[in-house]
Amino acid sequence: MEERTGSAAETEAFGERLAAELGPGDVVLVSGELGAGKTTLIRGACRALGVTEPVTSPTFTIGQRYSGRVPVSHLDLYRLADLDQEDPALLEDYLTGDAVAFVEWPDAAEPELDRVTMRIELRHAGGDARELILHR
Numbered sequence: 365m366e367e368r369t370g371s372a373a374e375t376e377a378f379g380e381r382l383a384a385e386l387g388p389g390d391v392v393l394v395s396g397e398l399g400a401g402k403t404t405l406i407r408g409a410c411r412a413l414g415v416t417e418p419v420t421s422p423t424f425t426i427g428q429r430y431s432g433r434v435p436v437s438h439l440d441l442y443r444l445a446d447l448d449q450e451d452p453a454l455l456e457d458y459l460t461g462d463a464v465a466f467v468e469w470p471d472a473a474e475p476e477l478d479r480v481t482m483r484i485e486l487r488h489a490g491g492d493a494r495e496l497i498l499h500r
């Protein structure tokens with residue numbers, strides 16, 4: 365499925381709609397270049413899942429946990445991309461069966477992920493336009 369958004373608010377709204385399909389144990393991979401809107405989309409999904417705290421890309425850790433109506437994990441594996449030998453247990457704190465998990469820059473971790481609910485790819489499409497490709 366493909367969709368075009370013309371603003372950050374529209375990308376957030378797309379995330380909100382996706383959240384309706386998500387529940388405990390679901391893992392959503394979100395890829396795309398820097399500034400493509402990964403965190404923006406995840407922010408919308410988190411709002412819809414009842415998260416009220418600020419949703420920003422984790423900077424000094426690989427992830428954070430939010431509490432919404434369900435626990436929500438948000439990972440950003442940007443810096444993991446060039447690390448070959450990472451402790452697989454690193455992800456375990458976040459990918460728990462009770463939580464919905466969103467993973468930015470998932471490439472490094474993807475081989476370790478046994479349950480992936482959906483993949484979303486975001487692309488710059490000129491100015492504030494973005495192309496969102498959803499694989500279920």
Ligand code: ADP
Pocket residue numbers: 369370371372373374375396397398399400401402403404405421468491492493494
């Ligand atoms: P990423 O997590 O992919 O690096 P962010 O979501 O942090 O990207 O940042 C996206 C930036 O692009 C934000 O500053 C946002 O306001 C801006 N933006 C402009 N148009 C869009 C759009 N259509 N969708 C998402 N973000 C947009």
Ligand code: MG
Pocket residue numbers: 402403421440468
């Ligand atoms: Mg981000």
